[in-house]
Amino acid sequence: MITRTLLLSAAGVAALAGTALAETSDKRIALSNNYAGNSWRQAMLQTFQEVADKAVADGIVAAADPYTTSENQATEQAAQIQNMILQGYDAIILNAASPTALNGAVEEACNAGVIVVSFDGIVTAPCAWRIAVDFRAMGREQVDYLAERLPDGGNLLEIRGLAGVFVDDEIHAGIHEGVEAHSQFTIAGTVNGDWAQEVAQRAVAGILPSLPEIVGVVTQGGDGYGAAEAFRAAGRDTPLIILGNRQDEMAWWAEQRDANGYETMSLSIAPGVASLAFWVAQQILDGQEVPKDLTVPFLRVTQDTLDEALAATPEGSVANTVYSLEDAQAVIAEAQ
Amino acid sequence: MTRDIYRLMLPVVSLAVLLAATFWLQPRAMSYFGLNLLFNLAVPIALATIAQMMIIMVNDIDLSLGAFVSLVACVAATFLTDAPLTGMLILLALVLAYAALGAVIHALDLPAIVVTLGMSFVWGGLALTILPSPGGTSPDWLRMLMTLKPPSVPMAVAASILIAVVTHLLIVRSGIGTVLRGVGGNARSVQRAGWSVLRLKALAYGLAGLFGVLAGMALVGLTTSADANIALRYTLLSIAGVILGGGEFTGGRVSPAGAVIGALTLTLAASFLNFLRLSPDWQIGAQGAVLILVLAARLLFTRRSARA
Numbered sequence: 256m257i258t259r260t261l262l263l264s265a266a267g268v269a270a271l272a273g274t275a276l277a278e279t280s281d282k283r284i285a286l287s288n289n290y291a292g293n294s295w296r297q298a299m300l301q302t303f304q305e306v307a308d309k310a311v312a313d314g315i316v317a318a319a320d321p322y323t324t325s326e327n328q329a330t331e332q333a334a335q336i337q338n339m340i341l342q343g344y345d346a347i348i349l350n351a352a353s354p355t356a357l358n359g360a361v362e363e364a365c366n367a368g369v370i371v372v373s374f375d376g377i378v379t380a381p382c383a384w385r386i387a388v389d390f391r392a393m394g395r396e397q398v399d400y401l402a403e404r405l406p407d408g409g410n411l412l413e414i415r416g417l418a419g420v421f422v423d424d425e426i427h428a429g430i431h432e433g434v435e436a437h438s439q440f441t442i443a444g445t446v447n448g449d450w451a452q453e454v455a456q457r458a459v460a461g462i463l464p465s466l467p468e469i470v471g472v473v474t475q476g477g478d479g480y481g482a483a484e485a486f487r488a489a490g491r492d493t494p495l496i497i498l499g500n501r502q503d504e505m506a507w508w509a510e511q512r513d514a515n516g517y518e519t520m521s522l523s524i525a526p527g528v529a530s531l532a533f534w535v536a537q538q539i540l541d542g543q544e545v546p547k548d549l550t551v552p553f554l555r556v557t558q559d560t561l562d563e564a565l566a567a568t569p570e571g572s573v574a575n576t577v578y579s580l581e582d583a584q585a586v587i588a589e590a591q
Numbered sequence: 592m593t594r595d596i597y598r599l600m601l602p603v604v605s606l607a608v609l610l611a612a613t614f615w616l617q618p619r620a621m622s623y624f625g626l627n628l629l630f631n632l633a634v635p636i637a638l639a640t641i642a643q644m645m646i647i648m649v650n651d652i653d654l655s656l657g658a659f660v661s662l663v664a665c666v667a668a669t670f671l672t673d674a675p676l677t678g679m680l681i682l683l684a685l686v687l688a689y690a691a692l693g694a695v696i697h698a699l700d701l702p703a704i705v706v707t708l709g710m711s712f713v714w715g716g717l718a719l720t721i722l723p724s725p726g727g728t729s730p731d732w733l734r735m736l737m738t739l740k741p742p743s744v745p746m747a748v749a750a751s752i753l754i755a756v757v758t759h760l761l762i763v764r765s766g767i768g769t770v771l772r773g774v775g776g777n778a779r780s781v782q783r784a785g786w787s788v789l790r791l792k793a794l795a796y797g798l799a800g801l802f803g804v805l806a807g808m809a810l811v812g813l814t815t816s817a818d819a820n821i822a823l824r825y826t827l828l829s830i831a832g833v834i835l836g837g838g839e840f841t842g843g844r845v846s847p848a849g850a851v852i853g854a855l856t857l858t859l860a861a862s863f864l865n866f867l868r869l870s871p872d873w874q875i876g877a878q879g880a881v882l883i884l885v886l887a888a889r890l891l892f893t894r895r896s897a898r899a
Contacts (some may be wrong), residue, residue, distance in 0.1 A: 269784055293646075320868070322865065322868075325875045326875070327875040328634060328816070328820075328821075328823060328824045329818055329820070329821050330635075330636075330810070330814075330821065330822060330824065330825075331824065331861070333813075333814060334632045334858065334861060334865075335865060336860060337602040337629070337631075337632070338628075338629075338862050338865045338866065340628055341617055341619050341620050341625055341628055341629070341866075342619070342866065343618065343619060353725045353816070353818040353820075353821065354725050354726075354727045355726050355727070355814070355816035355818060356814045356816060356817065356818040356821050357814065358816055359813045359814040359815045359816075360813060362815070363628065369623075370761065377818075380815075418719065419719055419723070419724070419725075419818075419819045419820055421725055424723070424724045447676045561878040567603055569829060
């Protein structure tokens with residue numbers, strides 16, 4: 256009797272799951288992550304864990320295990336990927352420490368028949384899939400927004416990220432394209448904020464005395480609140496600071512809005528992109544035709560959605576969405 | 592001679608124990624393919640460890656090695672591919688710069704730890720200038736060399752043995768190697784014997800530069816391209832490798848074969864912890880614990896042999 260119920264329920268699950276899911280029930284997926292030391296990455300790991308645990312419980316995949324390197328170094332992550340090949344994973348989803356320095360290890364994985372899907376920090380190895388963020392567009396759109404709000408233009412302060420990291424180069428290039436398109440703006444100063452509030456605050460405080468009047472601050476995320484604090488401490492008017500979806504930035508924004516009607520916009524990549532990568536890997540393992548280059552949509556917070564986004568974001572974290580299998584299928588369909 | 596064997600025994604035993612534990616945990620590693628995957632990234636680390644050993648041999652320490660190897664990697668992935676001759680010349684100039692550094696440190700009696708720390712920013716800045724964003728491609732011959740599949744012995748193992756044998760002959764067996772170790776042991780008596788300590792120190796640093804260059808090239812051959820921050824962790828790994836391999840910070844007491852084994856052990860320890868699925872928060876701590884464990888064992892050994 257018991258066996259029969261089990262069989263029946265198993266049949267029921269299989270019927271519900273459909274043919275697309277049954278194919279990958281014995282597959283194992285690993286997440287290779289290079290860094291866990293900020294709120295974005297913490298949220299990313301948490302989202303992956305939630306989606307992965309559910310997928311394993313539902314029998315969609317056999318295992319989905321996250322690994323993070325301890326020192327955020329490319330050579331260390333290359334070794335980690337080679338270890339994953341030895342551990343017999345069928346697919347590796349990868350947030351890479353370097354777009355190029357892991358290519359050797361990624362090729363080893365491909366040669367061993369392992370599917371490699373890189374996201375956020377992508378790799379250039381031709382055999383890997385890439386779920387990329389259009390960081391250039393992210394830089395450009397900041398200046399577009401400023402041009403819309405400040406038609407007269409003026410001086411901008413640019414806060415960059417960590418020197419030598421390609422995300423920083425890309426956003427920076429996008430901002431420059433934007434400034435070229437809107438010639439009423441000039442970049443009066445540039446500092447490196449390393450995507451961290453304290454670093455950004457120190458750097459901005461250091462450069463402020465030497466700067467003329469600043470009308471806008473273009474940022475890379477994680478640095479907006481620090482910039483605002485530096486302007487306040489220097490006794491200068493708060494310029495239009497583009498924010499990056501961090502909870503402290505949005506809280507500051509809401510506070511300013513209530514006090515003096517401050518208006519800005521905030522954009523970043525949702526850490527949930529790890530869940531998108533997970534479903535894309537599952538689709539590839541399932542034998543679906545997936546183009547090698549996919550693009551992640553930005554997550555944008557506007558004046559209208561601020562309260563909602565702020566309420567849903569835990570303190571010290573960043574605005575997030577969890578992607579589903581259907582979202583992944585939509586992203587794949589769009590790229591085809 | 593017996594002391595040398597003692598010095599080498601512990602690193603060999605630690606590597607064997609760790610290897611056995613890894614095979615038990617991950618039987619797939621016990622194959623030609625598996626050994627290569629486990630150890631191929633240890634080859635550049637082994638070369639960097641030998642470079643560090645050359646400096647430690649003359650009682651100094653090099654805090655710029657990781658940045659230097661990164662710079663070499665950037666040169667190898669750009670100039671060496673596009674304009675091989677210019678690339679070679681730059682690499683040669685880098686080796687000479689290292690030798691000059693050794694001479695300056697000795698002539699002005701500067702603390703090497705400070706000079707090399709300063710140089711690490713110079714190397715890092717140069718690397719960023721050459722390769723502002725990650726990229727470049729490895730020269731084909733380098734890629735081919737690092738992905739060779741020799742019969743029966745994986746490339747990583749063959750290369751490690753080769754490095755150990757060559758440096759053993761150079762440092763332990765040859766006359767000049769003995770004199771170089773003498774600089775670390777007792778520079779004054781080397782000087783009295785009629786040698787120029789300045790030149791010897793320049794030679795030791797030059798050798799370190801040479802092996803640093805080899806490390807950077809091997810790394811690019813494996814990764815296929817470079818990044819200005821690619822090898823920063825090699826500084827500490829190489830120091831740990833020398834010590835783990837039975838070397839000591841003073842007295843010219845170093846072992847090339849031990850240093851290679853030390854580098855392999857460190858690489859393997861990281862993989863082992865990975866296979867254990869230890870949380871990354873604990874991994875650095877656990878790596879430290881492995882180091883302390885081996886060093887404590889060494890202390891016990893040396894005490895016992897001193898008593899005997």
